[in-house]
Amino acid sequence: MKKIIAKLKMPAVFGLALGLLFCAAGARADALAPFKGEKGTIKISGGTAHIPVMKEMAKRIMRFNPKIRISLAGGGSGVGIRQVGEGLVNIGNSGRRPTANEIEKYHLSLFRWAVDGVAVAVNPKNPVRDLSKSQLKKIFSGQIENWKELGGEDRSINLYTRDKASGTRAVFWKKALDKGEISPRANFVPSNGAMKSAIATDPGGIGYLSAGNLDKSVAAVAIEGVEPSLKNIKSGVYKISRSLFSNTKGTPGGLTKKFIDYLYSPAGQRLIAEKGFIPVAR
């Protein structure tokens, strides 16, 4: 008998935890209310900087109403724009503004909901925390090859870059490197997440990623003495920044519209700020 009671205790603890969770959810119920009674799927792909925010939103919405399924994929800004344009997904995210050509060809509606920095990051073991713009250009073009030359330890510099579908790359290339050369020996990684794990595991690594995606596993580098902090990005002192967009084909309706409305709701804007981005009102 005792055993049975012991067994019952565990679910009780879980129940309590779940209850607390629902209480927390209750506080957000206002913003989620439009999703009540809905069902269907929302497919999202594209920019990988958007993923932390999108993932948390999807979790909240699907927990509130399990009849709604939200699928989330990466691929990069170029993929997001193309897939939404071709009707493969409902929302195509991009970490850059779609070009005039893309907007016209696919009849895109643009929803800009955050400002995000593109931060240069190194491994936390690397003592180098500040680079000038000309040093950065020399590093990425392959002219500086050892951390020793920059005041670090004697270790080769391993470059990590993204492919052309990446909005993060486009912004970094234009605003940090002034469209300068990226060494052909640089390693390519396919997403912001992969960039983070590559740098986190490589003591000689350097790369660039969404400032909102930064965490303790990597160390952000100040450019010309300016750190890619939220404050500096917001004030414009940190220059390497961009807007995050969610794009739809034509004017969104139904669930897709409600999803985008949530981004601009007080709860959505709070979430965007929590994830390390600067929310932008509609």
Next chain:
Amino acid sequence: MKPAPAAEKLFFGAALFSASISLFILLFMVVLGLPLFKDGFFLRLFTDPWRPDHGLYGISAMIAGTLGVSFLALVLALPLSLGCAILISIIRPPVFGRLLEKTVQFMTGIPTVVLGFVGVFLLVPFIREQFGHGSGRCLLTAALVLAVLIAPTMILFFCDSFSRIPASWLRAADALGCTPMEKFRHVILPNSLQGLAGGTILAMGRAVGDTMIALMLAGNAVAAPHALLDPARTLTAHIALVVAADFDSLEFKIIFACGLLLYAITLAMTLLIRGLDRGNGGRTW
């Protein structure tokens, strides 16, 4: 027993259907890659570097990457696989042999992304710290993991070709007082060469076609590798990375050239195996 006419027709239809699919894929790639054949552009694919920002779209570095990674994997896996196959089907230690065989069979089913994942967290840091140079994402790392991928295929294929040697020949060798190794050298090996070659080519095909391992472990740099510790980009990884580009861009069309090349390599290997089989066909035991 001869199958019923209806069943025969059904099977014939199925065979025709699947054969035509692979032909249609070829046709699809040729048609979509057609713009590349104009103005001698196709030749420039093999001479230019990959610099899309400068209008240069050469894929010779990726061809070098593919060949480098898969040959190295083969060189690493071949002796290992041969040794394993000899242990499993000729020396046959009672418990360990069975265990090894089961393990190898199990290994054929491991998804490549799992191997890649393990490689990223274990092998990449190891290689980097051992050699103290580069990022650890290089030709050698990818080839080592690729060798693990293709070894089971080779081992099972080799075991199979060893076991096709007629039992009477082996008994004759035993009767002459051969040790197991003598039996292997003089009876089994000379009569299973075609099987060995077939297994090797099959494994090579698998190494050339694999995407995930090279994508995760080889670094994907666009310069051709010159040393074992240099990063490399394979044709398959190149397709995976470039497929995200704008559909109308020339960059995207290059994918079809890569696809055609891979198709040609696979075709060449298949023909090689066929040729070997034909050589074997005249023989009766």
